[in-house]
Amino acid sequence: MTVSSAKIHPASVVEDGAVIGENVKVGPFCYIGPNVVLGDGVELLSHVVVIGRTTIGKGTKIFPGAVIGGDSQSVHHSAVDTTLVIGENCTIREGVTMNTGTVEHGGTTVVGNNNLFLAYSHVAHDCRLGNNIILSNNVMLAGHVTVEDRAILGGGSAVHQFTRVGKQAFIGGLSAVSYDVIPYGMLNGNPGVLSGLNVVGMTRAGFERPVIHAVRRCYKQIFEGPESIRANAAAIRDEYLDCPPALEILDFIAADSDRALSSPNRGGKA
Missing domain, CATH: 2.160.10.10 (Hexapeptide repeat proteins)
Structure with missing residues (x-):
C-alpha cells in the first residue's frame, strides 16, 4: 500500500x-x-x-x-x-x-x-x-551485540558476538572489542583495553563535576580493588546509591552476560 x-x-x-x-x-x-x-x-x-x-x-x-x-x-x-x-x-x-x-x-x-x-x-x-x-x-x-544509548564506536572497530557496549561508552578507531565495555568506559587497542572513562562525553552530556569525580572514584575501586571486578563492584554498591551513573556501571557489571568484562589490563576478567 x-x-x-x-x-x-x-x-x-x-x-x-x-x-x-x-x-x-x-x-x-x-x-x-x-x-x-x-x-x-x-x-x-x-x-x-x-x-x-x-x-x-x-x-x-x-x-x-x-x-x-x-x-x-x-x-x-x-x-x-x-x-x-x-x-x-x-x-x-x-x-x-x-x-x-x-x-x-x-x-x-x-x-x-x-x-x-x-x-x-x-x-x-x-x-x-x-x-x-x-x-x-x-x-x-x-x-x-548490545549497544546502549549514546555510545560512539570509532572507525574500523569490530565487536565480538554477544558483547555488550554500555551507555555512552567510547570505542577508539580500529579497536577489537572482545569483552563487555562498561557504561561511560573508553576502550582502545587490539586487543581492546579499557583506558578510563569517557569524561569528555560525560561533560558534554551535562554531568556536574562532583558526579564525574564520584564515577572516577567508583571506577578506581572497581578495577584497583583487592578482589575480582564483580566482587569489588558488589562490595561498594551501597556507597553510590545517590549517584545514578555509578549505579549504571555497577548494575551493568552485576548483570548476566556471555562475555567477560573489559579491564585496564589486557583482555577481560570477572
Whole structure:
C-alpha cells in the first residue's frame, strides 16, 4: 500500500504488499520488498535495497548502496522469516548493511531512534541498539551485540558476538572489542583495553563535576580493588546509591552476560 503523498521514482521497484507511509521519498534504482514497512517521511536517496520483514521508523534517511533487511549471515540461519526493526530519525549512510534476526535467538534485530550509521558499517543478526548511537565508518557489529544509548564506536572497530557496549561508552578507531565495555568506559587497542572513562562525553552530556569525580572514584575501586571486578563492584554498591551513573556501571557489571568484562589490563576478567 502506497499513500498518494509518497514520491516514488519510476526507475524504482516497490513490490506489492509493501507499506509506504506519508511523504516517503524513494529515489531512482531502489528496490523495496513485499514485506517492508516504511514510516512517514522515510527517504531512500537512490540504489537502496530494503528487503525481508523490515520496518523503518519515520524520518529515517538512507543513502545509496545500503542493503537493509538482508538474511542473517549466521551459518545457522533458517528459511523462516525473521525481522529487522529500525527506529525513527536514523541516518544510514552509503553501503551500510543490516541483517534480520535468527529464529534461535528471538528472530529480531532492533535498532533504536536517532542513530547515525556512517559508510559501510554493519549491524548483524539479533543485535540490540539503543538511541543516539554513532557507528563510524566500517564499524562491524557481530551477531547478538548490545549497544546502549549514546555510545560512539570509532572507525574500523569490530565487536565480538554477544558483547555488550554500555551507555555512552567510547570505542577508539580500529579497536577489537572482545569483552563487555562498561557504561561511560573508553576502550582502545587490539586487543581492546579499557583506558578510563569517557569524561569528555560525560561533560558534554551535562554531568556536574562532583558526579564525574564520584564515577572516577567508583571506577578506581572497581578495577584497583583487592578482589575480582564483580566482587569489588558488589562490595561498594551501597556507597553510590545517590549517584545514578555509578549505579549504571555497577548494575551493568552485576548483570548476566556471555562475555567477560573489559579491564585496564589486557583482555577481560570477572
